[in-house]
Amino acid sequence: MPKLNPDHPRARNLTPQRVSVLAGLAIVMVANIPRFLLSGDTTRLMLISGFAVAVAALGVYIYRQLSDVAQGEVPRLMRRVFVWLVVGLAAMAAFNFAAPMLDRPREGVLEVLVDGLTLGLVAHVISLWMHRGRKSD
Numbered sequence: 001m002p003k004l005n006p007d008h009p010r011a012r013n014l015t016p017q018r019v020s021v022l023a024g025l026a027i028v029m030v031a032n033i034p035r036f037l038l039s040g041d042t043t044r045l046m047l048i049s050g051f052a053v054a055v056a057a058l059g060v061y062i063y064r065q066l067s068d069v070a071q072g073e074v075p076r077l078m079r080r081v082f083v084w085l086v087v088g089l090a091a092m093a094a095f096n097f098a099a100p101m102l103d104r105p106r107e108g109v110l111e112v113l114v115d116g117l118t119l120g121l122v123a124h125v126i127s128l129w130m131h132r133g134r135k136s137d
Contacts, residue, residue: 003065014065017128020077024085024121026052031117035105035110081124088120089113 031054036045063074089112096112 007040014062016066016070016073016077017132019059019063019066020073021121021125021128022055022062023078024081024117024124026056027085028114028117028121029055031114035114038110074098080127081121084124084127085117085120087122088118089116092116092119
């Protein structure tokens with residue numbers, strides 16, 4: 001498939017940041033699969049699996065449409081999303097560890113995993129948004 005012309009209106013939406021966010025979203029979606037397998041919820045399992053494949057395919061498509069310079073930024077952003085996912089996992093694990101002190105019931109390991117990854121992805125998106133705001137000033 002040929003790359004989009006850089007002057008094309010849709011080409012400005014194809015960014016390395018979007019690739020990293022889509023990769024993080026695919027990771028969060030795949031992390032939900034064991035929960036649905038254990039609960040026997042086949043409808044949600046099929047939906048999450050299908051959407052995870054679609055999100056991953058979109059990320060690959062956007063990556064292939066990027067210029068060589070933009071493709072060079074993707075590994076740095078992937079490391080960054082990985083760090084944020086680990087930070088989110090650590091934060092949720094600490095919160096779950098402190099749950100009895102807060103008069104809250106402890107969650108299961110799979111819930112902590114998914115919630116931590118989601119927190120990390122949200123933190124990654126906010127950090128990209130804040131970085132973009134500083135860049136434009």
